[in-house]
Amino acid sequence: DAGITQSPRYKITETGRQVTLMCHQTWSHSYMFWYRQDLGHGLRLIYYSAAADITDKGEVPDGYVVSRSKTENFPLTLESATRSQTSVYFCASLQGYNEQFFGPGTRLTVL
């Protein structure tokens, strides 16, 4: 199916473990983004990427790492998960002029 997908959709992990959230898009959009959604904070940008091998920090990058070796994939890694990283994570790609298309989200719980 065309579009943007995220995996896993739900993840429970423990403090200190490394976790990778996957994002895949089929359109070959250049720009991709990672957000976290928290009650009271809305959506906050973690990292974004303008193209393969080009990434930059957003508003809340600490504790996260991204890579983009291929245009269609943009994985987000929590190097050592903390409870404050419990959140819903959304990946998005830029479609057209300034329109972002979002994935379905990954609900991450860190115990």
Next chain:
Amino acid sequence: AQRVTQPEKLLSVFKGAPVELKCNYSYSGSPELFWYVQYSRQRLQLLLRHISRESIKGFTADLNKGETSFHLKKPFAQEEDSAMYYCALTGRGSTLGRLYFGRGTQLTVWP
């Protein structure tokens, strides 16, 4: 610095009543404003943008540069309008597609 403020976390109206979701922003340059919507168990999606001057699902939003506002309005709310609404901003000349979101307003339309 850019900032998007949605003063109401929760908003409830009855079916058929008018609804207005408030959004105020601060941005030093020329902003582009958007409304995104997230229905229950669905992904975030673009509802409308100010440059299009369009009406989507009966919703309209006018950019008021003097009051730095971009309120979302609908004259007759429907139950299916119940969702989380996010106001978002990007700046012309800023990183392409990078959005700054407000904290969101949860709209509930009662039958």
